[in-house]
Amino acid sequence: MEAEMKIGLIGNRGHQQYVFESLHQLPEVQITAIVSGSEEDDIGEIKTWCEKEGYSPVVYDDTDELLADSGIEVVSIAGPFELHSQMSIQAFKNGIHVFCEKPVALNLEELDLLHSEYQQGNVHFSAMMGLRYDPAFYTAWSAVRRGEIGQVRLIYAQKSYKLGTRPEYYSRRSTYGGTIPWVGSHAVDWVYWFSHAQFVSVTASHSRLFNSGYGDLEVSAMCHFVLQDEIFASVSLDYYRPETARTHGDDRVRVVGTQGVIEVRGGKVYLISDLLKQEQKIPAACDRMLFADFIHQVEGKSRSLLSAEDVFTVTEACLLARQSADESKPLYFGRYE
Amino acid sequence: MEAEMKIGLIGNRGHQQYVFESLHQLPEVQITAIVSGSEEDDIGEIKTWCEKEGYSPVVYDDTDELLADSGIEVVSIAGPFELHSQMSIQAFKNGIHVFCEKPVALNLEELDLLHSEYQQGNVHFSAMMGLRYDPAFYTAWSAVRRGEIGQVRLIYAQKSYKLGTRPEYYSRRSTYGGTIPWVGSHAVDWVYWFSHAQFVSVTASHSRLFNSGYGDLEVSAMCHFVLQDEIFASVSLDYYRPETARTHGDDRVRVVGTQGVIEVRGGKVYLISDLLKQEQKIPAACDRMLFADFIHQVEGKSRSLLSAEDVFTVTEACLLARQSADESKPLYFGRYE
Numbered sequence: 001m002e003a004e005m006k007i008g009l010i011g012n013r014g015h016q017q018y019v020f021e022s023l024h025q026l027p028e029v030q031i032t033a034i035v036s037g038s039e040e041d042d043i044g045e046i047k048t049w050c051e052k053e054g055y056s057p058v059v060y061d062d063t064d065e066l067l068a069d070s071g072i073e074v075v076s077i078a079g080p081f082e083l084h085s086q087m088s089i090q091a092f093k094n095g096i097h098v099f100c101e102k103p104v105a106l107n108l109e110e111l112d113l114l115h116s117e118y119q120q121g122n123v124h125f126s127a128m129m130g131l132r133y134d135p136a137f138y139t140a141w142s143a144v145r146r147g148e149i150g151q152v153r154l155i156y157a158q159k160s161y162k163l164g165t166r167p168e169y170y171s172r173r174s175t176y177g178g179t180i181p182w183v184g185s186h187a188v189d190w191v192y193w194f195s196h197a198q199f200v201s202v203t204a205s206h207s208r209l210f211n212s213g214y215g216d217l218e219v220s221a222m223c224h225f226v227l228q229d230e231i232f233a234s235v236s237l238d239y240y241r242p243e244t245a246r247t248h249g250d251d252r253v254r255v256v257g258t259q260g261v262i263e264v265r266g267g268k269v270y271l272i273s274d275l276l277k278q279e280q281k282i283p284a285a286c287d288r289m290l291f292a293d294f295i296h297q298v299e300g301k302s303r304s305l306l307s308a309e310d311v312f313t314v315t316e317a318c319l320l321a322r323q324s325a326d327e328s329k330p331l332y333f334g335r336y337e
Numbered sequence: 338m339e340a341e342m343k344i345g346l347i348g349n350r351g352h353q354q355y356v357f358e359s360l361h362q363l364p365e366v367q368i369t370a371i372v373s374g375s376e377e378d379d380i381g382e383i384k385t386w387c388e389k390e391g392y393s394p395v396v397y398d399d400t401d402e403l404l405a406d407s408g409i410e411v412v413s414i415a416g417p418f419e420l421h422s423q424m425s426i427q428a429f430k431n432g433i434h435v436f437c438e439k440p441v442a443l444n445l446e447e448l449d450l451l452h453s454e455y456q457q458g459n460v461h462f463s464a465m466m467g468l469r470y471d472p473a474f475y476t477a478w479s480a481v482r483r484g485e486i487g488q489v490r491l492i493y494a495q496k497s498y499k500l501g502t503r504p505e506y507y508s509r510r511s512t513y514g515g516t517i518p519w520v521g522s523h524a525v526d527w528v529y530w531f532s533h534a535q536f537v538s539v540t541a542s543h544s545r546l547f548n549s550g551y552g553d554l555e556v557s558a559m560c561h562f563v564l565q566d567e568i569f570a571s572v573s574l575d576y577y578r579p580e581t582a583r584t585h586g587d588d589r590v591r592v593v594g595t596q597g598v599i600e601v602r603g604g605k606v607y608l609i610s611d612l613l614k615q616e617q618k619i620p621a622a623c624d625r626m627l628f629a630d631f632i633h634q635v636e637g638k639s640r641s642l643l644s645a646e647d648v649f650t651v652t653e654a655c656l657l658a659r660q661s662a663d664e665s666k667p668l669y670f671g672r673y674e
Contacts, residue, residue, distance in 0.1 A: 151547060153557045156493065156573055160598070203540040203667060207567035210488060210595045220490045220593065222569040224561035226665075230544035232559040234571040236493055238593050242611045250598075256497065256557065256575050258547045261587075274579045328563075330540060330667060 002028045005295065008072045010063050010087060011037030012046050013079025013169075014101035015128045020049050022291035029295060033069050035060040037079045037087075040169070063087055067094055074298060076291070077101060078128070080169065081177050085110040092121035097298050099291060102127045103181040104311060106174075108319050112335070115312050124298045125308040127315075130290040131186045131251065132193060132305045136264045138286035140253065144194055148273055149257030152195050155233040157187035160250040163212060163219065163239040171215030179218040179237055180206060180325060181318040187235045188223070188321065189314045190253045197227040199317050199333040204235075204325040211239075223321045235321075339365045342632065345409040347400050347424060348374030349383050350416025350506075351438035352465045357386050359628035366632060370406050372397040374416045374424075377506070400424055404431055411635060413628070414438060415465070417506065418514050422447040429458035434635050436628060439464045440518040441648060443511075445656050449672070452649050461635045462645040464652075467627040468523045468588065469530060469642045473601045475623035477590065481531055485610055486594030489532050492570040494524035497587040500549060500556065500576040508552030516555040516574055517543060517662060518655040524572040525560070525658065526651045527590045534564040536654050536670040541662040548576075560658045572658075 005028045009016055023029060031050055034057045036043045043059075050057055060066040063083075067075065067090050075091050077084060078101040085105040091098045104127050105111035118125050131137055144152065161183055169175035176182060192199070206221035223235040241250055254263045260273025269282040293304035316335050324331045342365050346353055360366060368387055371394045373380045380396075387394055397403040400420075404412065404427045412428050414421060415438040422442040425435045441464050442448035455462050468474055481489065498520055506512035513519060529536070543558035560572040578587055591600045597610025606619040630641035653672050661668045 153544070153547065153577060154559060154573055154575055156495070156571070158493070160593070201665075203561055205561070205563050205567070205569045207490070207569070209567050210490065220567075220569065222491060222561060222571050224540055224542070224559060224571070226542050230542070230546050230557075232542045232544070232557065234493070234559050234561070234573060236491055236571060236591075236593075238491055240490060240593050240595060240598065242597055242609050242613070244611065244614055245609050246615060254573075256573075256577050258577060260579055261497070261577065272579050272582050274581065276579070277581055278583060328538075 004028055004030050005073055006030050006032040006071045007074040007076060008033035008066045008069060009046055010035050010066060010075060010077045011079040012041050012043050013037065013081065015130065016046060016076060016078050018128055018130055018291045019076050020053065022289040023053055025289055025292040026295050031055040031057050033058045033060060033066050033072060035063050035066045037063060037083060041079065064090065067091055067096065072096055074099065074295065080175060082106050082175050085114040088114055088125065089117045092117050092123055095123060097124045099294050100127050102129055102185045103177055103315050103318060105315060106177040111312065111315055111319060118308060125311065126294050126304060126306050127311040129185060129189050129306055129311070129314065132189065133286050133288055133290045135284040135286045136267050136269050137190065137253065139282055139284045140262050140264050140269045141194055143262055143271060143282060144255060148260060148271060149255060149262050150259030152231055152255055152257050154256040155191050155194055156254040157190045157233065158236045158250065158252040159183045159187050160238050160241045162241045162243055162245065162248050164243070166214065170217050173216040176217060178322045180204060180221050180223065180322040184221065184223065184235055184237050184321065185314060185318050187237065188317045191225055191233040191235060192310070192314055192317065194253065194255050195227050195231050195233065197229060197231050200226045200228060201330050201332050202317065202321045202324050203330040204321040206325040221325060341365055341367050342410055343367050343369040343408045344411040344413060345370035345403045345406060346383055347372050347403060347412060347414045348416040349378050349380050350374065350418065352467065353383060353413060353415050355465055355467050355628045356413050357390065359626045360390055362626055362629040363632050368392040368394050370395045370397060370403050370409060372400050372403045374400060374420060378416065401427070404428055404433065409433055411436065411632065417512060419443050419512050422451040425451055425462065426454045429454050429460055432460060434461045436631050437464050439466055439522045439652070440514050440655060441652050443514040448649065448652055448656060455645060462648065463631050463641060463643050464648045466522060466526050466643055466648070466651065469526065470623050470625055470627045472621040472623045473604050473606050474527065474590065476619055476621045477599050477601050477606045478531055480599055480608060480619060481592060485597060485608060486592060486599050487596030489568055489592055489594050491593040492528050492531055493591040494527045494570065495573045495587065495589040496520045496524050497575050497578045499578045499580055499582065499585050501580070503551065507554050510553040513554060515659045517541060517558050517560065517659040521558065521560065521572055521574050521658065522651060522655050524574065525654045528562055528570040528572060529647070529651055529654065531590065531592050532564050532568050532570065534566060534568050537563040537565060538667050538669045539654065539658045539661050540667040541658040543662040558662060
């Protein structure tokens, strides 16, 4: 029988469900410890999910105590956002692998520190950028990697969310981080992942006008990226999806290549290329799961779709884009080369 | 019976069909003179169209002769592109109303001169930016004007064309003008027309890589516009639409407002808003025609959808975007305020 792998969960802001939805692929995993990331956050939901799965984790009062628990090999961190990087660094120092909600840092100084601490450690690090595992996006990406559209030249990536009712921490830049890092990280990740190219520069804009009283929260944003080989990308972000819409998000990508165009729209994949007589819908499927892939990489069984370096690059891109929007000027990459 | 209106046609690069398709709405119009804009250009097609419609125009050898024809009240100009502004200015001086293929000028110096000559004259001036009259785009714009999506916040506008086989003048910047002014003018016009807002700045990029040997011709481009009231727009342009695709162009616009989102895609109009229970397809229709509207404005019967000032503003936006792409830096508006 395989050795047990003990994991701890910190916080409940964002997407701890990535852990729970992967558990059926991970019989070796035991959730042995949980803690709230902040007094504001209720982890009752996490307790309930653990009970349902048959775990009886220790409930710590303090994240440092959990991170000092010598049995824990992996920690999954989900908020408060402004503590992501320092909790991750503490985990690195204690030899714990880290699966962290994005953004993994709320400013470039924290990101630089996180990067250097990661490089000094010997653990795996990845983030909850789970949309690489979405069936439609994974299928489209696989087609691009197989060369079905030739060389990638242009990318349009879109996230459009319902605003709904959000906790107070969304209203402050210091605790939310901004819409480009929070909503945009997925779209920026698609740009990087589909293009397979280094970022060169970004010019971005964001607006807090018409934000229904949510303080600092930007409800619209656009980013213009230049990547190597004169690949260009546009990222469109908004919180204006009507509450009446069928789905929470209207996630899209359109990738133009030298021999075809592929799109994800409404959960479906559309391909038109020089080799096809007409546009085709490609059946969408992905047999991999984000957190299972993370654990399998920790175990040395396989590599996940999302490396630690990918997480650093995409986080840098989001934070530079946010700064570009704050300062209304283009900014240039080169931090982690 | 209504007085006759005599019009002359110069050149056959671009879209003289806008004139011919409107003729059934314009019984007063007589095509009385035609001329080729350049030795390279064959106007045999124009002659054939005239014959079909029952006109026997004088065929001039020289554009100056046509523009000196005292009977002509209106001229429709379609190439060579690099002569658009000087032919238009000559027409203004001769008191002739001008309907001109876009772009109406290939650089900002020419555009400034054209603008000042227009202001000194007393004729109507407009351009072949006919996609305002496309049924789907007109229907979507009408819905936005009625307030169905609230305040406009974000716009994505797309033109994706087949490259096909093109005459040699497409291969030189000096005769083609560039893909942002040529293909992009429609998309930039949608941005301006749907937002109903002044441009503030533009950051753009374009590329000649993988252009199938077409010299200076840019095959991909993206433009990031900031407009007043923190409205943002992205324009995506490419010549990579596969030859096998059902239509020449994949024209789209997506407009995000504070109360809904409207889109044109594949000639159809999609609306989702706070007031609708689900996304709706709106029947697309437009009962107006570009050149008929132009003539009706000359006759004082009605105003067209596209004013001379619109043409100057959109041309300026295209030429500034091209310059931004050439110089890899943001540029700011304010020329015609």
